[in-house]
Amino acid sequence: AILPQAFFDSRPRLRLHFPGVCSFLLGAGRFCSTVDVASQQYVCQVDATGKATEMPLYRIWGSKERNPHIRAFWLNTLSFFLAFLGWYALAPLGVYVTASLKVCENQLYPPAEFPKRKAYLKFKNVDKQLFYCRYGKNDNKNPTECKDVPATIAKAPLCGANAASASSGAIVSNLGANTSAVACATTQMKNKYNPSVLPKCVCTAGTECKGVIDNAGIAGVASTIFSRSIFGSLLERFGPVNVQSGLLVYGSIVVASASLISAPWNFALIRFLIGVVGAAFVTCQFWSYLMFSKNIVGTANAVAAGWGNLGGGFAQFFMVKALVEPFIKTHGMTDDLAWRVSMLIPAGCYLICAVAIQTLCWDTPNGRRFHISELGKTNSFSVKDYVEVLKDPRALIMIYQYGCCFGAELALNNVLPTHFQTYFQMKSGDAALAASSMGLMNFFSRAVGGIASDWLNKRFGFRGRIWAQFICLFFEALFLFLLGRCSDEHPWWYALLALLAFSLFCEACCGTSYSVVPFVNAKQVAIVSPS
Numbered sequence: 001a002i003l004p005q006a007f008f009d010s011r012p013r014l015r016l017h018f019p020g021v022c023s024f025l026l027g028a029g030r031f032c033s034t035v036d037v038a039s040q041q042y043v044c045q046v047d048a049t050g051k052a053t054e055m056p057l058y059r060i061w062g063s064k065e066r067n068p069h070i071r072a073f074w075l076n077t078l079s080f081f082l083a084f085l086g087w088y089a090l091a092p093l094g095v096y097v098t099a100s101l102k103v104c105e106n107q108l109y110p111p112a113e114f115p116k117r118k119a120y121l122k123f124k125n126v127d128k129q130l131f132y133c134r135y136g137k138n139d140n141k142n143p144t145e146c147k148d149v150p151a152t153i154a155k156a157p158l159c160g161a162n163a164a165s166a167s168s169g170a171i172v173s174n175l176g177a178n179t180s181a182v183a184c185a186t187t188q189m190k191n192k193y194n195p196s197v198l199p200k201c202v203c204t205a206g207t208e209c210k211g212v213i214d215n216a217g218i219a220g221v222a223s224t225i226f227s228r229s230i231f232g233s234l235l236e237r238f239g240p241v242n243v244q245s246g247l248l249v250y251g252s253i254v255v256a257s258a259s260l261i262s263a264p265w266n267f268a269l270i271r272f273l274i275g276v277v278g279a280a281f282v283t284c285q286f287w288s289y290l291m292f293s294k295n296i297v298g299t300a301n302a303v304a305a306g307w308g309n310l311g312g313g314f315a316q317f318f319m320v321k322a323l324v325e326p327f328i329k330t331h332g333m334t335d336d337l338a339w340r341v342s343m344l345i346p347a348g349c350y351l352i353c354a355v356a357i358q359t360l361c362w363d364t365p366n367g368r369r370f371h372i373s374e375l376g377k378t379n380s381f382s383v384k385d386y387v388e389v390l391k392d393p394r395a396l397i398m399i400y401q402y403g404c405c406f407g408a409e410l411a412l413n414n415v416l417p418t419h420f421q422t423y424f425q426m427k428s429g430d431a432a433l434a435a436s437s438m439g440l441m442n443f444f445s446r447a448v449g450g451i452a453s454d455w456l457n458k459r460f461g462f463r464g465r466i467w468a469q470f471i472c473l474f475f476e477a478l479f480l481f482l483l484g485r486c487s488d489e490h491p492w493w494y495a496l497l498a499l500l501a502f503s504l505f506c507e508a509c510c511g512t513s514y515s516v517v518p519f520v521n522a523k524q525v526a527i528v529s530p531s
Contacts, residue, residue: 042365043067050365051293055300068362069291072240073304075357076287079244080308082353083280086255086346087220088315088439090271092417092432094213095201096324096339101264104201104209111195116145119207125197126425126488134194146192159184203422210418212264216271217414223275224410231282233385239363239370240287244280245354251277252350259340284308289518290364298457298465298515302450305514306442306507312413313439315346320432394520398513401469405476405509412438416499424492434496441503448504449511457515465516472509476502 043062044052052069059070090097098104105119114120121143123132131137133146148154188194203209234243254273261267284304292300319342327338363370389395416435420426426434449472456464479502486495 044069047293053293053295055296064362068365072287072291072361075361076284077304077307079353080280080284081311082349083277084311085315086251087278088312089319089346091414092316092320093339094418095203096335098209098212099201100336103212105207106202115193119202119204130197132194132197134192149192153185153189156185159186213418216268219268219272220275221410223272224278227276227279228282231279235286240283241361241363244283245357248350248354252347256344256347258343297518298450298454301514302511303447306446309442313436316436317432320429325429402513405506409506423488438503442507445504445507446511449508450515453512453515469512472505472512476505476509
């Protein structure tokens with residue numbers, strides 16, 4: 001329901017002057033009053049063009065005519081969140097998928113028949129500190145065989161039945177290097193290979209399994225690059241409401257189709273098709289630009305994109321902890337069936353959100369449908385627009401810098417679940433939780449970048465935005481280097497701490513980028529945003 005005008009007029013107006021934070025949390029620190037623009041009255045304060053000059057996110061009441069800004073913000077953010085949820089839904093399920101496709105190293109090459117596979121020879125159980133090569137490898141860096149059983153153990157008589165069933169790994173661990181004290185040996189101790197330490201699916205670096213997962217991840221990112229480059233022209237022609245809802249309907253089809261994956265080639269194909277929904281980011285930025293004024297657009301872009309990007313981190317643990325594992329443990333599904341059924345959940349969410357956008361939102365503050373004149377242009381998209389953007393060195397610099405922050409985030413989000421699960425040998429649910437930390441940092445880190453950029457812009461002009469961008473890029477690079485130095489010789493939480501620090505500056509850098517983009521070329525913002 002729409003509150004009466006008397007409600008707003010009777011409320012005291014608290015004026016706070018810290019831009020960004022107050023605008024984001026409290027709507028510029030005051031209750032929204034109506035402003036007459038083009039014969040319309042809005043719930044929020046607006047400028048002469050009808051764009052909101054504040055962000056009172058809790059004020060969700062009002063019709064489409066009176067409150068287009070906050071309605072658009074929330075459904076814009078939610079649709080972006082769901083797009084990333086579906087886009088990254090398969091990332092934490094990579095080992096489940098490859099096990100279903102039977103491309104795990106120990107499925108293709110059973111250890112009993114192929115004991116000398118390099119993936120086995122180099123394998124180490126991180127938790128128990130046990131090795132596949134029970135007595136060591138012939139070469140630590142490039143092994144071709146395990147060391148032979150020590151002569152004292154090979155010549156020792158077999159132990160009794162009880163000892164033979166004991167954990168040979170524990171026995172050897174207790175003996176350490178002092179094998180001369182062996183009075184008897186179990187059958188396992190007389191075997192230089194220890195296949196019992198291998199997980200259900202060996203998917204370490206250099207295996208076909210790892211290659212299948214990596215190729216699918218690359219396919220998912222490649223399609224996003226292409227789709228983002230054309231979505232600017234679609235937005236100018238059809239407007240954000242139609243484009244975003246149409247993209248979600250498309251996404252529901254391809255995400256649901258993931259449950260039918262049956263071979264490595266269609267695994268990569270499905271990831272490629274799902275990657276198109278990553279273009280939801282373009283609508284997110286464009287729609288925010290249409291709804292919010294320049295004084296707050298940096299914060300609006302950063303918050304919408306940051307909270308939307310939470311979907312990527314949320315997917316990492318939601319798909320495993322909330323769907324796959326309960327389906328297996330509570331409902332008795334097989335691993336293969338559980339991950340396939342799980343893919344139907346985000347697909348259904350896509351359809352619900354698409355209907356909500358069509359029924360509850362407008363393209364612009366002043367009209368149901370967007371018109372190209374909103375950008376100060378008289379003609380819609382042409383190839384010349386792309387040429388104009390690419391001729392601008394400022395646009396090229398932003399493309400490079402955004403690749404350094406969001407590109408790095410994309411790359412890591414695709415590999416982190418498998419990395420923690422195979423490299424640090426964490427359980428699938430724990431690995432998903434660790435990997436999700438990067439995406440969940442978006443809850444505040446991108447907003448921090450946008451708010452900082454808006455604040456520095458007020459203090460130092462546009463150069464303040466440039467300094468915010470530089471600082472975030474510098475510390476992002478520093479912590480990415482430290483993350484790369486974390487090996488499995490250290491506890492997994494070393495890598496997690498480095499990841500959190502990297503994520504803070506990486507995602508804040510995305511926020512500072514969003515606050516710069518609207519000023520690169522205002523007339524071509526639909527093309528500059530996806531670039």
